[in-house]
Amino acid sequence: MEEYARPTTNYEPLTLRYFGDPVLRAPAQPVTAFDDVIHELAGRMIATMQAASGVGLAAQQIGRTEAICVIGLPPEMDIDADGQPANSPEPMPLVLLNPHVTWVPESSWAREEGCLSFPEIEGKITRPWTIHVTYQDLQGQSQERTWHGMLARVVQHEVDHLNGVLFIDRMSHVKRLALKGRLKRLKEEYAEYPKP
Numbered sequence: 001m002e003e004y005a006r007p008t009t010n011y012e013p014l015t016l017r018y019f020g021d022p023v024l025r026a027p028a029q030p031v032t033a034f035d036d037v038i039h040e041l042a043g044r045m046i047a048t049m050q051a052a053s054g055v056g057l058a059a060q061q062i063g064r065t066e067a068i069c070v071i072g073l074p075p076e077m078d079i080d081a082d083g084q085p086a087n088s089p090e091p092m093p094l095v096l097l098n099p100h101v102t103w104v105p106e107s108s109w110a111r112e113e114g115c116l117s118f119p120e121i122e123g124k125i126t127r128p129w130t131i132h133v134t135y136q137d138l139q140g141q142s143q144e145r146t147w148h149g150m151l152a153r154v155v156q157h158e159v160d161h162l163n164g165v166l167f168i169d170r171m172s173h174v175k176r177l178a179l180k181g182r183l184k185r186l187k188e189e190y191a192e193y194p195k196p
């Protein structure tokens with residue numbers, strides 16, 4: 001298995017963007033230069049994700065629109081219903097550039113999800129168990145994986161962000177209605193949140 005570039009994480013966390021910030025609805029633009037700029041952005045995003053104890057972060061969540069997301073799923077969360085590893089071990093954190101997800105028609109499963117851009121909000125979301133993913137790594141090399149379970153869920157959540165899709169869009173109508181007041185307050189609370 002080839003070596004992954006491991007960007008340094010000696011960076012200060014960036015300011016998170018929250019629900020109501022229009023950047024969260026902006027579609028990402030393809031990354032075409034695999035240079036120091038994108039390496040530094042990846043490192044800063046990893047630092048931000050880790051500081052916030054998240055398992056994934058997409059560019060829009062720090063106010064950017066490059067098609068890049070980072071994943072940091074601990075092995076103990078990457079398990080199937082029997083407690084066995086759901087995937088071949090991947091070196092974490094993963095950096096996915098220009099990712100594209102294809103759903104594999106198979107069983108889907110529901111689980112509570114959270115999002116760093118929606119503090120204290122969770123909701124059950126049904127997603128496919130297995131996905132096929134193509135992406136480029138930090139060297140610009142094309143990669144292809146089939147992922148299952150929680151890793152597949154996190155990747156879908158982050159690739160949704162890159163397409164301007166938020167997890168509330170995938171919640172049931174009933175759940176969204178129930179969250180209406182909290183979402184309104186969240187929007188108001190962070191409307192004037194300081195941005196760099």
Ligand SMILES: [Zn+2]
Pocket residue numbers: 114115116117157161167
């Ligand atoms: Zn999210």
